[in-house]
Amino acid sequence: MTEVRHPQGMVVAPEVAATFALAIGSYSRSLQGQAAAVAAMSEKVTTGWIEGVSDVLRALDKLRQPVPDPACAVDLQARVTEIAGEIELRLTSLMAEVQRQDMVRQMMDSISGMATAIGDLDLAELVTSTEAALHPRRIVEATEAGFVMDTQREAVQAQPASATGAAPDLELF
Amino acid sequence: MKKILLVDDSPTVLASMRQVLERANYAVEASVSPEVALAKIGSGYNPDLVITDLNMPGMNGIEFIAAARRLPPCRFIPILVLTTESGQAHRDKAKIAGATGWLVKPVAPEKLFEVLRQVLV
Numbered sequence: 685m686t687e688v689r690h691p692q693g694m695v696v697a698p699e700v701a702a703t704f705a706l707a708i709g710s711y712s713r714s715l716q717g718q719a720a721a722v723a724a725m726s727e728k729v730t731t732g733w734i735e736g737v738s739d740v741l742r743a744l745d746k747l748r749q750p751v752p753d754p755a756c757a758v759d760l761q762a763r764v765t766e767i768a769g770e771i772e773l774r775l776t777s778l779m780a781e782v783q784r785q786d787m788v789r790q791m792m793d794s795i796s797g798m799a800t801a802i803g804d805l806d807l808a809e810l811v812t813s814t815e816a817a818l819h820p821r822r823i824v825e826a827t828e829a830g831f832v833m834d835t836q837r838e839a840v841q842a843q844p845a846s847a848t849g850a851a852p853d854l855e856l857f
Numbered sequence: 858m859k860k861i862l863l864v865d866d867s868p869t870v871l872a873s874m875r876q877v878l879e880r881a882n883y884a885v886e887a888s889v890s891p892e893v894a895l896a897k898i899g900s901g902y903n904p905d906l907v908i909t910d911l912n913m914p915g916m917n918g919i920e921f922i923a924a925a926r927r928l929p930p931c932r933f934i935p936i937l938v939l940t941t942e943s944g945q946a947h948r949d950k951a952k953i954a955g956a957t958g959w960l961v962k963p964v965a966p967e968k969l970f971e972v973l974r975q976v977l978v
Contacts, residue, residue: 776876776880780964783963784962786869789867833942835941854968856957856958856972857957857959
């Protein structure tokens with residue numbers, strides 16, 4: 685069997701090396717899943733803003749179109765009110781995009797926490813036992829146990845959203 | 858005019874929600890932390906409704922709800938959770954702490970107004 689050596693020269697027991705390989709694999713998959721969730725959410729936010737701006741511009745274009753009878757002030761007022769209402773509704777709906785953007789921030793905080801935790805590991809200690817070699821897996825478990833949004837949790841667990849039995853978006857107790 | 862206290866550690870979320878709620882004729886107070894919100898309530902502010910985030914540094918939303926419920930102005934008013942979390946375990950904890958309802962971000966303004974009409978009777 686090939687001897688596994690720690691960079692500082694010490695020999696690492698095969699079971700410890702195997703445990704570490706599995707744990708770091710779990711960490712890596714979790715990080716990849718979370719990064720993918722961030723990318724998907726960022727794209728959704730950008731798309732939301734672009735669609736919102738496009739809708740508002742389309743509504744403004746309607747204001748520029750000639751009115752059938754400019755002499756009829758009531759019709760004109762009704763038309764302006766209707767288009768202004770459309771614009772207002774679309775602009776206020778962008779509140780949801782701000783919330784999605786905040787979700788991206790929280791996801792990035794979680795990724796940052798995981799990266800910091802792996803950076804803080806003591807390499808010499810990692811090879812002393814299988815328990816110590818499990819540290820990267822413990823980081824993933826700690827992330828899952830904390831306040832991690834569900835989108836993120838799904839990425840951590842590498843599970844499709846439909847498999848989690850999603851609860852309703854609105855519930856009054 | 859009904860008074861709404863918003864609690865969220867994201868200034869952008871607070872700003873966007875304030876904008877939307879004020880246009881709908883609600884008087885809004887915003888706090889970037891539960892501690893500041895509790896201090897506001899403790900110093901005599903009487904909201905008709907509280908909307909709080911869950912995941913915040915320091916005191917979390919569930920701890921905030923429990924602490925707010927102990928203050929006389931918040932004993933009987935609706936407290937809604939607006940969060941990215943949708944897990945049942947967190948919902949149950951929030952309910953036990955005294956939450957009135959649970960909304961998952963992102964929430965569209967129409968949906969929010971519908972809930973406000975239901976709880977602010």
